Amino acid sequence: MRFLWTDHLAPLPEHPLDTDITADVCVVGGGIAGTLIAKELTERGADCVLLDATLPGAGITKGTTAVLTAQHDQLYYKLAKTYGRNAAAEYLHANLEGLAHIRRLAKDIDCDFEVRPSVMYSRTGRDNLKKEADFLHSVGFPATYTTRPDLPFAAVDAVTYPDMAQFHPLKFLHAVARSLRYYSHTFVRKLDGTTAITDRGRVRAKKLVIATHFPFVNRRGLYFVKQYQMRSYVVAFAGAPDLGCTAEDAGNAGGGFYFRNYRVLLLVGGGSHRTGRKGTGFAAITDFVRTHFPDATEVCRWANQDCVTLDYVPYIGRYSPAMPNVFVATGFGLWGMTTSAVAAQLLADAIEGKQNRYAAVFDPARSLLHPQLLANLGATLGDFLLPLPRRCPHLGCALRYNRAEHSWDCPCHGSRFDSAGHLIDNPAMRDAHV
Template sequence: MSQSVWTDHIKLPDFHKLEEKKKTHVLIIGGGLSGILCAYFLELAGVDYILVEGKRIGSGITKNTTAKITSQHGLIYDKMIRNKGKEQALVYLRANEQALEMYRKLAKTIPCKFEEKNSFVYTLKNREWIEKEVSAVNSLGFPAKFVEKLPLPFETEGAIQFSKQAQFNPFQFIAGLAKNLNIYEHTFITEIAPNKAWNEECEIYANKIIVATHFPFINKNGSYFLKLYQHRSYVIALEHAQNVNGMYVDEAKQGFSFRNYDNLLLLGGGSHRTGKQGGNYDELRAFAKEYYLEGTERYHWATQDCMSLDSVPYIGQYSKHAKDLYVATGFNKWGMTSAMVSAMLLSDLVQEKENEWSRVFSPSRSIWHPQLFLNGIEATLNLLTPTFKRCPHLGCALKWNPIERTWDCPCHGSRFEEDGSLIDNPATGKLSFVPKK
């Protein structure tokens, strides 16, 4: 059975289930790191709020992160400067650096094994891409540098280094952050209307609602079913392996990532679009067998990321036509830093404060990117696949995942247990039938 290193030996605070009618100024739906940080900032500001979580806080994507806190998000800055201009790239960089600084500040009072580390994006064959990224980041006034040699068990063509980035234990952080917040657990919201959210057991009336559920589950606004797809990746934690003394990730989508936690090496990779085939744990274990002969696997886990059209998260008003409804999604592979950015931005927006980050992260920005058409083609092919095994979200054909023994949706990433129980949204309920493989 898979288990992340974060969930072992760490007990999170318990909260009651909501089974009545409530009124509040701000309702936050989703008890992952993003939602909890939103609640924390509203608590500090004295704003009336409620946070509801369908299962337990931190039980979704947050528990399966590799917990890197960095403003180095692949090779994003050269692309942003070319496609959006230097001003927006600079705002994006500043937002993520301020998020990192806020973690640094909070970690002084919340024990969470926060450690400053240098962060690297390396390449196996595209040295020119790294050189362009260094130049782009330097043009924004940030001191990134090109590095020739890395302490990895294979040769690279170089890397870009960001200094003074960080890593931490997200479950320890949540445990310290959430204990005094106004949270209800086991409260799975199934419906939202203007200024109201509910399920069969409770109703919540709110002036403003924040949807922080990883993948937004409301289809009638925002077109997130076209703007997002989900991507799975895998981690094994090895004892008696290498101390890489930093955080490393391949610029290629199918590459490996490396970082240490205590006496463990966290090796990530094997990624693929949810519902498709990929390297999964087999690829990681084959790599470990070749390069870390004495390494012993202590933990293994998988996660999935919401991928936006342009590699920038969607944070802000849910859509132009959804007043007082807000969203945080599309964090790509950088959920820890993006969770803080979203909380800082959304806590301003629900208090009707100006925030210079709004334009860069606006969910209503242009959707005309090549990935939009790829998402559309994927959805069309799966909708036309003749099978009774269909996702209750929008009716796409489900695929059996033999590695994790789950039913996965290639269109939008909903996942279900072998018996049909819901694991990951945007679906909001179990399968109406018990699938047979």
């Protein structure tokens, strides 16, 4: 696999931790979320350190399509039914503020920031897009609904979100990280209160933030029950049209696609499936492009992984009632750009003891009484009981071999290992015996 965003990009300087240190706040995890959180805390005057097991931006963030949008699938209509109209409206406004926050930072960064509308389309007309648009109008957002989408492939109807954006995620993240006190190649093995214990020393902090994609403290918070991981695939093509927007199939979870352009390339993503299960992988994408854009040629391809919560709303807030000085940001799904910026504002307020109007919407301690909980527990238990010899060192689930990527994947919680058993993706904290 070749990641588009790492092409022709100078790596960040390496600064491994080499002694015990102290800080006001320690942020663990240098993806887009951890980097933005550390940036916000630093700008507010906190002595903040950022720790990453490799380098900031070298994990999940390098595989994002980097669409900056408040269009998060058909979430608003669902949220209004589950939590009420006000909660859905607050989720919308939080993400619009997150987009505005990144826009402000990007003004001083050469990161190919570009304003584009976001289009969510339906191939069947059965995806409730009219209801989604009606809800958005009811809370004052100027979405537009059409039964004649201007797209170069068949679509029945669509909702357009104006003034969304896209950018180069690593150009942006690297510029932000260079302004921070970060330590690379510093793997946090465990926590002792608010002290992060690494292979290279200890970081004693007053407050601590876990932004490691999937949280690694199992005894508190029950994040291994409250979310799961999804694998998805992206291919970049030359010789394909500029859509003039970012676009997502409202049926993406059922095999649809999502799109954005970058310079002369069209990025097409899709093939989403639960990590450790079979999926269509890259084949569905290449078949679609071959049919609709026969002159397009493949430039590069990669796969990525996302944490998905039971109600599709990220967990941002206190890690657990039993850990009052430890905070978490996880479960961003496919929409980690704007929600990471939400996390930066929300957690900085929480650490300073300030009220944040969006805290209740993203509260990790919100009710788990969802049908998805039983479904997730059932799927996890089934994989745990499989009589297979290779087990995940996280919580002991059976590993399955991923032939497309030559990796051993855990279908319970999404840990991944290369063919020799070396850890690729957490929540596992050590290599597997394969």
